[in-house]
Amino acid sequence: xxxxxxxxxxxxxxxxxxxxxxxxxxxxxxxxxxxxxxxxxxxxxxxxxxxxxxxxxxxxxxxxxxxxxxxxxxxxxxxxxxxxxxxxxxxxxxxxxxxxxxxxxxxxxxxxxxxxxxxxxxxxxxxxxxxxxxxxxxxxxxxxxxxxxxxxxxxxxxxxxxxxx
Numbered sequence: 001x002x003x004x005x006x007x008x009x010x011x012x013x014x015x016x017x018x019x020x021x022x023x024x025x026x027x028x029x030x031x032x033x034x035x036x037x038x039x040x041x042x043x044x045x046x047x048x049x050x051x052x053x054x055x056x057x058x059x060x061x062x063x064x065x066x067x068x069x070x071x072x073x074x075x076x077x078x079x080x081x082x083x084x085x086x087x088x089x090x091x092x093x094x095x096x097x098x099x100x101x102x103x104x105x106x107x108x109x110x111x112x113x114x115x116x117x118x119x120x121x122x123x124x125x126x127x128x129x130x131x132x133x134x135x136x137x138x139x140x141x142x143x144x145x146x147x148x149x150x151x152x153x154x155x156x157x158x159x160x161x162x163x164x165x
Contacts, residue, residue: 023054043104049111053082060091102130
């Protein structure tokens, strides 16, 4: 699922740290998404645009040792980061090699705005998922002027809205 363009924010040490800070703020809403997608023990799940691996780690907890999370990203550094973090956390169920069987689910967080063709990305994700499986993306929507929205709602965004004059 790679594109020919580079991720505009790169994968420097600073960017990996920024992604982890962002992930901490979004962890509970991502857990909610995983629950609402009915991700369970033993499932095979594709993490699209894994970045620093925070969604992969949450998915690994959800699918347990009998499940599999395949973390993919167009940047090799991101996949290396996921592999290292998964090992440090004791997860042995995260890989970066797509399996030949269909996935039970495919999830992505904050990846569609970085795609040249987001619709093609969604179609490609859906083609990797078994019939009746789940394809879900957690994304923010920005509306001019400076209005942000997420579904389901994210508390920090609500706080930002309430602070506006």
